[in-house]
Amino acid sequence: MKRRDFMYLGAASGLSLALPKIALGQNTDTPILILIELNGGNDSHNTVLDLSQLSLYKKLRPRLGLEADERVQLDKNFALHRSLKGFVDPWQRGELALVHGLGYPNANKSHFRSIEIWDMASASDQYLSAGWLANVLPKLSSSSIDAMVFGRNSAAFTGGNTQHIQLKNLKSFFKKAKNIDAAGQGSDNSALSYLLALKQNVFDGKELMMQGLSRDIKLKSPFPKSALGRQLEDVAKVIRMQLQIPAFKVAIGSFDTHKGQKNKHRQLLQQLADGMLALRAELTASGHWPNVLMMTYSEFGRRAAENGSGGSDHGTAATHFLMGGRVKGGHYGEYPAFDNLQGRDVVFNLDFRSMYQSVVQQWWLQPSFELASGLESLDIIHRP
């Protein structure tokens, strides 16, 4: 069990009782990335619409396609699902980027394999053991915990030297982790040392959160009561504790809408918008917003055409959102063409790793960070 030295120092010397080093100005704080996993494969064609392809879209989706009153216009060529109408404001303020046509060559349509590809930032036929953020985070901050995952799937952070904790919510974390102490000695037994490493992370996370709690944070904005809303409420609290944790992840689902999609998708997108906008409001009021970036992702998009049961099947390329105080708002990549299907799927235009890599390079100022050679760079972040 190899861990970073200062953690032991912290635990041994009773630093846990001291307040964290609070940076003097917002600018010196570690920039924060919040990953939002749209679990199940979001139907991107019904999330962001390319109005220049409207007639083809309607032909492919006679029942599922969004009517005029089910969408909200963003600009001349694009509209959003009506559930996302709250995104118009950040869009107009230049705080929202739409990254179109994201995917990868030889798309895999298994939920499990494809999310693994996104989490590991691998090629379709490449099997990696470390998540795309597994090694970059420790460089960014001196916090004993580099990432917090609320809810499912922490694969993006595992397999490297990133220390992360995964939890359901803060309340149950405190209740149940109360009696967990430091892990102590490691073990020759690999399974046991795995358990002990988890134990140590829980202990570190608990100590860190205790420091934060001592600052008595009261949120200024109401958060929605959905699962995602609650997760983002906790994220907001931890961000306001100023513990210098560079990354968070939340998840919402299931977007695997094979049947009866319309209603389900409307609800999910509403929860997504409400949650993201509540976080934006809270962190704008607290002054943290310029230092926060939200990014959505999902294992795949869905088929161009609707299926026979009022839903859509597993597909390929999709549009994703970046929202934050320093995002360069606008369109990136190209919306896939409905008249150029491969098999029954749209063709991706932009490697998802371009988005990842650009974010790490520009948001965390790591210009040498590279996920694969020859990836297109998106100029997507304003410098502080």
Place this chain on the structure above:
Amino acid sequence: MSNLENVRHSLNVCAVQRKFSIINSLIFASVLMILPVNSWALSDEQSKHLLLRAGFGAQPELLQQVSKLAKSQAVTYLLNQQPSFAAAPSCVNNKLLDRKARRKLSADQRKAYRRSLGKCNREFRSWYLEQLIADKAVLANQMGLFWHNHFTSSLRKVKASKLMYGQHLSIEKYALGSFGKLLKAMVNDPAMLVYLDNVNNSKVKPNENLGRELLELFTLGEGHYSEADVLSAAKALTGLRLNSNYQSQVHNKLHDSSAKTIFAGTTIRSADDLVAALLAHPQTSLHISRAIWQHFISVVDERQVAKLAKVFARDWDIKQLVHSILDSDQFWQDSGKMIKSPVELVVGSVKTFQGIKIPAKRLTKMLSEMGQVLFDPPNVKGWPKDRDWLDTNKYIVRSYLMDQLARAISSNMAVSGAPYCSLKKMASLAAIALPDTQKSKQFDNSMDGSCQQQLTQLVTHPIWQLK
């Protein structure tokens, strides 16, 4: 440093004990050269390892049985135990109302009907849990759970215990029987047809869900088929639905009986053809052999798996395959290197400390918090495996619940006479020795009062989660 010395000290103690037992068994072996059966008898450590993996823990009565046997015999002994399940709750036989019948109900009646289904599901889950705790055929039950996790279906989606019970009976029947027959039963299984949407799969609009998962998860494994194969499989399955009695049946009008090509050259028309094509594909035996191997052994040995797969493909004898895996050197060298599933943790604890009475409802709640609700895997890929059971969140939940379980067990044990109150007895229950010597100093053989404390310490220690 003193901590380290303590660990070393305890390791030395163990080594001395081990040396002693090695000498012992050497003497034993040389004396018994004339009686070759006993000379290969399992050591205490080996017996424990076998029962932790092939069963649910080192239950005293089973330890006694297997410790008399050689490895292969011990495995055979466990394989031959027949499950003796008590009758399922009677509600699983209640007639289900189809959509037409449901439409005739008033809103209140419909609500009552839904409630009765939910109530039956809870009874059905408790029944299974109680069977797992009571039944002596531990390996058959392990394999039953394995297949429920392989051919996944979930009560949440299927909704009716009647259908899940039907699937459970098929799984129980073939758990150690023929994989070919099991596969055919699962492709035609009513719960499966509902779970993977084949009831919506028709000639006009094929639904690929069952076809895809058949290839990806149930037989070949990801990466060994094309999208065209998925479509052909889906087409072969069109029209395979439920009749009004909720039995599976091919509806000819909805079935696409045309010739379809799968795996670049095999022609199939029906679901039966598809099953035959899947069994003829070399990846199937490999995928299944690997999955069962991983159920019992922490690290895959691809060469061994390939060998076993070759034999397996001849007659699809699951019992023989499990025997070969449990009889392998890799199995016997793997003790303590896997992590228990919640069912293994909870059912195993209750089975090991006999005479413990904890209501099934409470145990079910624990299992649910740890992420394993019986008949309800989280998705089609099934429950996590080995280390994937744990992240920091699940670690916290387990710690918290094992505290509760330990308290429930130790308060029960005060009554039942505490047969485990010695350091040696306790040590014989966990996969590996307690590494934390500072704490194990608190172990005190002489004091009866500390027995509960010892047990609590054992059950709440991370080593209790190892197998």
